[in-house]
Amino acid sequence: MNTEELKQLENDLWRSADTLRANSDLKSGEYSTPVLGLIFLKFADNRYRGFEEEIENAYNKLKGTRREKALSDIAIEKCGFFFQLAAGGR
Numbered sequence: 001m002n003t004e005e006l007k008q009l010e011n012d013l014w015r016s017a018d019t020l021r022a023n024s025d026l027k028s029g030e031y032s033t034p035v036l037g038l039i040f041l042k043f044a045d046n047r048y049r050g051f052e053e054e055i056e057n058a059y060n061k062l063k064g065t066r067r068e069k070a071l072s073d074i075a076i077e078k079c080g081f082f083f084q085l086a087a088g089g090r
Contacts, residue, residue: 047080047081058078
């Protein structure tokens, strides 16, 4: 990320924080929790995507064998965590 992109990101983050402050009943100390939660979820998504192909390959290789593992177990081994959507997933 170059200096110009970093400055644009900073401006976007400040603009988002100003919008959140102006359009919610939350005090500044109260909206940090949801914001940090969103940042963590984005981090987790990026990290998982970095391992996704490796996880899928390992799952497919072991599927139907005596050494078969759940996708969640393989994901935890490869990237350290696994999230499953409440509405579905494997």
